[in-house]
Amino acid sequence: MNTSVTIAGVEFKNPVMTGSGTFGSGMEYSEFVDLNRLGAVVTKGVANVAWPGNPTPRVAEVYGGMLNAIGLQNPGVDVFIERDLEFLKQFDTKVIVNVCGKTVEDYLEVVEKLGDQARVDMLEINVSCPNVKEGAIAFGQKAEALFDITSRIKKIAKQPVIMKLSPNVTDITEMARAAEAAGADAISLINTLTGMKIDIERRRFVLANKTGGMSGPAIKPVAVRMVWQCANAVQIPIIGMGGIATAEDAVEFLMAGATAVAVGAMNFVNPYATQEIADGLERFLAEHRIGDVNEIIGCVK
Amino acid sequence: MAQKKKALAGVLGQRQLADGIFDLRLKTELAGEAHCGQFVGVYPKDKSTLLPRPISICETDAKEGTLRLVYRVAGKGTAEFSGLKEGDAVEILGILGNGFPVEAARPGMRAVLMGGGIGVPPILQLAKELDCDKTVVVGYRDSQCFLREDFEKYAKTVIATEDGSVGTKGNVMDALKASGIEPDILYACGPMPMLKAIRSYALEKGILAYISLEERMACGVGACLGCVCKTTAVDHHSHVHNARICTDGPVFEAREVEI
CATH class of the missing domain: 3.40.50.80 (Nucleotide-binding domain of ferredoxin-NADP reductase (FNR) module)
Known part of the structure; x- marks a missing residue:
């Protein structure tokens, strides 16, 4: 049985990846999961310098999911290279580094520094985090801005570039097309849906940031729909994510047109989720006598 | 530090200690690793409430393999826990945190x-x-x-x-x-x-x-x-x-x- 998939020339042993920001750099979850079993570890967003993130409370539970407003706290790219990337060298899995910034120059600085790192297989550009005031989502909600940042990153990037798209737009296919036209090698979607929770006893917002990004099983149908829409709009490969909790959920995304999938908030619920989904996917293929996972990618038109 | 695990714990019993305060006794392999000031994540069965609830360890007995959790009902998840009785099983994640030195x-x-x-x-x-x-x-x-x-x-x-x-x-x-x-x-x-x-x-x-x-x-x-x-x-x-x-x-x- 073949479970490997290829995106922009990078071969992944299976299509199961981690959702950026839900898995650190793999260190914490390596106690639960054999990272060698994963198609790729997608790291928490990293900026040119350390970011402190937002005030607390940063997380809240909602029906069938959660809100987060971490605000991309990260130690900066230099510490990331020295520590996190070094840690990942011992594993036989692909490494996708999520890159964030406040200005285009911030992104370019990180992309340039990561260019020398052979352990980095791909870059995922976060232009869709709803929880920071500057940068991030500002680049992901206007097609022209997305085109501009994508083409500038593509000019200097040494690794293939994935643009991570926001669902908080009128038409996500417009963003997918802009990324493709600017030379992106792939797109990943969806980032979180902007949400809000109010504490009705205290009459105030639950999150210090007022709004947060919603993730978890409750958002899956929205994500499947958007993956399917983008698969019909662009030729570049798609990494699908949003509420994946089981292998069956992963199959749904693959059938909608994703070449790979990422498991996000479910890591917090079940720390074994990624590995169980990778195992479950193999089981699904065997039970359905599918010899190659690529046969089901985009099979639902 | 011992490896963290998600494991099924057996409920040995539960009683109410005060208004909204419950005393839950669990049988679990994780007890052997627990120290004062650490906590466990307890999972509700209701899948609309996904996240583990962090609850501090009130007592641990490594020999008996038991944990005692005394918690306050603060919402849907802990309200569900308050209904656990002897013979039930509940999923926990642990042992978490550094504990008191x-x-x-x-x-x-x-x-x-x-x-x-x-x-x-x-x-x-x-x-x-x-x-x-x-x-x-x-x-x-x-x-x-x-x-x-x-x-x-x-x-x-x-x-x-x-x-x-x-x-x-x-x-x-x-x-x-x-x-x-x-x-x-x-x-x-x-x-x-x-x-x-x-x-x-x-x-x-x-x-x-x-x-x-x-x-x-x-x-x-x-x-x-x-x-x-x-x-x-x-x-x-x-x-x-x-x-x-x-x-x-x-x-x-x-x-x-x-x-």
Whole structure:
């Protein structure tokens, strides 16, 4: 049985990846999961310098999911290279580094520094985090801005570039097309849906940031729909994510047109989720006598 | 540190100790690894509530393989737990957090262990593990002084109640001052105003103090960065002034954190 998939020339042993920001750099979850079993570890967003993130409370539970407003706290790219990337060298899995910034120059600085790192297989550009005031989502909600940042990153990037798209737009296919036209090698979607929770006893917002990004099983149908829409709009490969909790959920995304999938908030619920989904996917293929996972990618038109 | 696991625990029994306060006893392989001040994530069965609920360890018995969790019903998840009965099973994630440093209380030191409200339960295991001169100072809203008899087995116990129905009227700081005890080392768990007061008292008097913090949490294992607290110095892991309460804490030396 073949479970490997290829995106922009990078071969992944299976299509199961981690959702950026839900898995650190793999260190914490390596106690639960054999990272060698994963198609790729997608790291928490990293900026040119350390970011402190937002005030607390940063997380809240909602029906069938959660809100987060971490605000991309990260130690900066230099510490990331020295520590996190070094840690990942011992594993036989692909490494996708999520890159964030406040200005285009911030992104370019990180992309340039990561260019020398052979352990980095791909870059995922976060232009869709709803929880920071500057940068991030500002680049992901206007097609022209997305085109501009994508083409500038593509000019200097040494690794293939994935643009991570926001669902908080009128038409996500417009963003997918802009990324493709600017030379992106792939797109990943969806980032979180902007949400809000109010504490009705205290009459105030639950999150210090007022709004947060919603993730978890409750958002899956929205994500499947958007993956399917983008698969019909662009030729570049798609990494699908949003509420994946089981292998069956992963199959749904693959059938909608994703070449790979990422498991996000479910890591917090079940720390074994990624590995169980990778195992479950193999089981699904065997039970359905599918010899190659690529046969089901985009099979639902 | 022992490897963390998600495991199925057997319910040995549960009883109500006070209004909204429940005492759950679990049989679990994880008990052998647990120390005072650590916690477990407890999973509701209702899949609309996905995240594990962080609950402190009130007592642990490695030999028997049992954990005692005393918690307050605060929402849907804990309301579900309050219905667990003998013979049921519940999923837990653990053992989480660093715990109280018992070795910091050296022989000859006078330790004061302070707990307020639902911060009272983890003080019990601490009282059991500490081997020095120790006094427990616990604060409650009213006369429902849960765990009082348990504390009296292990240490001199001073009570404060907000309504004055038992012990000193006021909070744990009032009770500590009224007792005249001069601690060499402090351990505390409780609501933020209480921890703030203890922290400033400790800093002013130059007393070593360890405080257990809480915050809204998602993963419980240090990955999501949801439950951070402000640190005085740049944190070794985050490289900013934030430490993860679930992993670097929940217990911090008072001088290390800004609360």
